[in-house]
Amino acid sequence: MLWVKALHIVSMVCWFAGLFYLPRLFVYHAACEDEPGRQRFKIMERKLYRGITTPSMAATVVFGLWLIGYNVEGYMSQGWIHAKLLLVVLLIGYHFYCGHLVKVFRDDQNTRSHVFYRWFNEIPVLALVAVVILAVVKPF
Secondary structure, eight states: OHHHHHHHHHHHHHHHHHHHHHHHHHHHHHHOOSHHHHHHHHHHHHHIIIIIIHHHHHHHHHHHHHHHHTSHHHHHTSHHHHHHHHHHHHHHHHHHHHHHHHHHHHTTOOOSOHHHHHHHTTHHHHHHHHHHHHHHHOOO
């Protein structure tokens, strides 16, 4: 079980690294004014999303479900796990919305400013704080 927990944490850290950096790339991409720079951001965004962030998300979910599988009744009887799972579902939605934005930028269809993406970039920070507090403190 400790190996699964360790792998869950490592994959979660990698997933969040992508969720923090990808929107930061969107900030820079939205502000970019030269074609070579825009093309470079398209490559970086695609590789980060497909090569690191998405596989890390999948691993996080697999190892998380594996951990719950050790004691389904025990976990599901606690309120904090329901809140944590809700946040994970919302983060998965955020993740796939980032994938949509990768395509928007790829197709040169972005209409939002870099300021929007600066705010958008803060969402996973708030979610991470909440998830860690729920998992460690187990407030309810």
